[in-house]
Amino acid sequence: MEWIFQKTGLINHYLPEKQLGNQPIRVLHNIVLYMFIHNDSSFHIKLIEAALSKGMNSQVDIEYGDVPLLIQSGRFRTPQVGAEKKLIIHETFLSYCWIMSYVIFILYVETVNHPKLNKVHGKVVKKINAIEIQKAEELFNYGRSLIVDYTEWDKENLPNPEIYLAENRDYPEQTNMYFTEAIRFVLCHEYIHITEHIDQFVEEKLSDEDILRMEKEADEKAIQIIQKGMTPGREFIYECGIIIGILSMFFMTNNTKQKRHPDLEDRLINAINILGLTDNHMAWGMSCVALKLWDDQFDLQFDWDDEPQSDKMQFYKIIEQIKDRKSNA
Numbered sequence: 001m002e003w004i005f006q007k008t009g010l011i012n013h014y015l016p017e018k019q020l021g022n023q024p025i026r027v028l029h030n031i032v033l034y035m036f037i038h039n040d041s042s043f044h045i046k047l048i049e050a051a052l053s054k055g056m057n058s059q060v061d062i063e064y065g066d067v068p069l070l071i072q073s074g075r076f077r078t079p080q081v082g083a084e085k086k087l088i089i090h091e092t093f094l095s096y097c098w099i100m101s102y103v104i105f106i107l108y109v110e111t112v113n114h115p116k117l118n119k120v121h122g123k124v125v126k127k128i129n130a131i132e133i134q135k136a137e138e139l140f141n142y143g144r145s146l147i148v149d150y151t152e153w154d155k156e157n158l159p160n161p162e163i164y165l166a167e168n169r170d171y172p173e174q175t176n177m178y179f180t181e182a183i184r185f186v187l188c189h190e191y192i193h194i195t196e197h198i199d200q201f202v203e204e205k206l207s208d209e210d211i212l213r214m215e216k217e218a219d220e221k222a223i224q225i226i227q228k229g230m231t232p233g234r235e236f237i238y239e240c241g242i243i244i245g246i247l248s249m250f251f252m253t254n255n256t257k258q259k260r261h262p263d264l265e266d267r268l269i270n271a272i273n274i275l276g277l278t279d280n281h282m283a284w285g286m287s288c289v290a291l292k293l294w295d296d297q298f299d300l301q302f303d304w305d306d307e308p309q310s311d312k313m314q315f316y317k318i319i320e321q322i323k324d325r326k327s328n329a
């Protein structure tokens with residue numbers, strides 16, 4: 001555990017005898033599972049009960065393989081419930097989510113938060129780091145390439161959770177906090193499907209409306225589970241993680257329409273409403289950063305305010321345009 005106090009030189013978290021998988025995200029697999037199981041002091045007991053009364057498989061399966069997120073048109077290796085009610089999550093999905101957490105968080109800090117602080121103080125109190133911005137943009141390009149094409153993560157040149165300089169540890173280590181919360185959210189969402197929905201899938205013919213209702217319910221109850229385990233004073237980390245988890249899905253397609261889920265902007269707004277985000281919550285700025293990346297990625301050409309009154313107002317201005325375009329389509 002010497003790395004905790006390390007101030008200079010390389011930090012390498014990889015333990016070959018303990019960590020499976022080829023991707024640098026392997027160093028966080030155990031932490032992700034631990035965080036899920038120990039959501040709050042009684043959640044591990046709920047999991048045991050789910051195993052006994054609902055037949056939930058008590059193992060969470062991390063699938064390995066150097067493959068992209070895309071399986072075939074419209075189908076992705078996103079977390080799912082597999083045979084024998086087992087929670088399955090793929091390591092490429094974990095890599096993808098860490099990358100999007102990193103990119104959204106760092107671009108928020110460097111391009112939204114620091115400029116805002118400098119403006120308030122009327123002088124440079126936080127220097128904008130052009131190199132960090134560039135690295136985040138390069139990492140975004142790698143992350144979105146993983147959707148359709150698997151290539152190796154360039155650990156020497158791109159930020160990653162496995163190996164980095166102690167001098168540059170802040171951004172990857174802060175990213176880990178948001179990433180683990182984003183994954184906690186998606187695992188809790190699947191847990192609700194297992195404990196409350198899957199038997200209905202098997203027994204009944206479900207309409208599209210039934211499925212949409214279940215998806216909405218899974219998001220809502222997942223958030224409620226997480227809220228139960230939040231450490232007071234650190235709620236923003238959980239809240240940003242949940243929002244990042246939903247924002248990460250935008251980059252997979254050029255529109256928000258979903259086949260078996262509520263449309264993405266509705267999932268996002270639903271989560272924001274349940275969380276009751278305050279007007280100056282950093283999740284608004286993070287959402288704007290992600291929507292701008294998505295706009296640039298697919299050349300959507302939304303109309304952005306150059307000098308928005310607040311990140312929240314900017315956010316709703318873009319959401320309105322997403323909705324308008326759908327109703328005019």
Ligand SMILES: [Zn+2]
Pocket residue numbers: 189190193215218
């Ligand atoms: Zn679902």
